[in-house]
Structure formats: C-alpha cells, structure tokens
Amino acid sequence: MEITKQTTMGEMLEYNRGIAVVLMGCGMHCVGCPSSIGETLEEACMVHGLNADDVLAEINEYLANEAE
Numbered sequence: 001m002e003i004t005k006q007t008t009m010g011e012m013l014e015y016n017r018g019i020a021v022v023l024m025g026c027g028m029h030c031v032g033c034p035s036s037i038g039e040t041l042e043e044a045c046m047v048h049g050l051n052a053d054d055v056l057a058e059i060n061e062y063l064a065n066e067a068e
C-alpha cells in the first residue's frame with residue numbers, strides 16, 4: 001500500500017498498526033480517537049500543527065525499514 005497525505009488514519013492503521021508509534025512520536029497522541037479514523041494524514045497534521053510532508057517521510061522511512 002502506498003501511503004499518501006490523502007490516506008486516512010484508519011486506512012494506515014489497518015495496513016500497519018506500527019504506524020501508530022510513528023504518529024505518536026510526531027505528536028499525534030489521539031491516534032486511537034474514533035474521530036481521527038476518518039481524517040486524512042494531511043487533515044490530522046493540520047489539526048496538530050505538523051508538517052504533513054515531514055510526517056509522511058517518517059512513516060515511509062518506518063515502512064521501508066520494516067520491509068528490510
């Protein structure tokens with residue numbers, strides 16, 4: 001699965017639950033909140049004042065390292 005800024009939080013977490021650790025490390029501590037599941041990564045980053053490109057890069061780095 002390709003993760004983009006338009007991928008919802010629910011889709012990401014269903015694909016790989018380990019992404020939650022990455023998101024929490026970036027400051028998104030409401031990963032399990034039911035209202036966050038339908039938000040895109042970009043929307044969630046905006047709410048938390050985070051740069052979506054930076055968070056996406058961290059997620060992709062995590063996924064690349066996990067695949068090794």
